[in-house]
Amino acid sequence: MVYAMIKIGNVLVNLILSVLFLLYFPKLIEDNPNSFASSLYIDNFEIGYIFLANIIASLLTFVILSPDYVFLKWKFDFKLWKKMMRYGLPIMVAGIAFAINEQFDKILLAKLLPAKIAEAEVGVYSACYKLGLFMVLYRTAYTLGIEPFFFSHASDKNAPNTYAMVTKYFVIFGSFILLTVIVFADLFKFLMIRDSSYWVAMKVVPLIILANFFLGIYTNLSVWYKLIDKTYIGAYISIAGAIITLVLNFLLIPTMSYYGSAIATIGAYGSMMTISYYLGNKYYPIPYDMKKIGSYLGLSIFFSIVSFYKFRENYFVGAGLLLIFLYFIYYNEKETLLSILNRKTKTE
16 A cells, blocks of 8 residues: 555656646746746746656655665675576566567657658557557556555465456456457547548557557466576567567558558567466466456457447447446356355445
8 A cells, every 4th residue: 555655756756746737837937927937937848847746756755765775684695696687687687678679660760661651650640549548547556555465365376266267357357448448549549630521540559459458468478487487488588579660560561661660569569478377378377367367358359449440439339349248247256246245245
């Protein structure tokens, strides 16, 4: 809870300061040009103020945590340091490879497309990429909490069954988010992409959302190499994903532009997910309910394709597909849902 409060506090401070610097202070100075604030405010420094808000939020986080550093008894444990380096360095390499997967598509679009259209293509792609935010938020929030949970249950003899159940419900909720965002993507674009000239790239939205969902599933599946201290395997998987990203972007961008980049993203994360599942079965078998996981994932993808590419902006069809999917979840999970409700009723 303390960790969650600190993280949320950091985000809120960052947000509030950004709003003050970018919206409130300019208006205040415009209304009162001779005020003291006007002498401190720097014109045309918007990007700098974003960094300043970030620095202040991070500094406050450090101040809040500083008592923990003050009261620690410092001692250097060389054996522990070696174990941490052996565990952590491959994760750092994986992080670099992940950055390639996340960012190089925009860089390569700018480099590989003709100069006269490159900037515009990167702009529309980046704008529509933002609609993947819903899945990114779901995946990020889940990832922040799930790893401590996985490690805390590692010694439990039923840990593999627990991990399998958690992954199944991650897929259930993620599939629902996937279908919901894709069904209502053309409504969300009015909120998140105000300039209609950027909407020409909306066709990549389903691919970007699904790619981020695959990345979330990969995060679940990748717990095994962390639990058995084989993080170097995670680095290899991430490097394989980065290579796929680069190769597909080089091959597809010249003929397909940003749509090729979206295909490369889904190809990279889908490959990482598949490789992790295959190696996990070999090194740390977990009894995933692949029949149900596959049915939820497959049905949500099928309904998303039908809704977006066949009945786009027909919300009667989209909402109908969403309701069918919800009933499918209830039908398959009603025993678990009823047991949870009964347990809650008894507790009350």
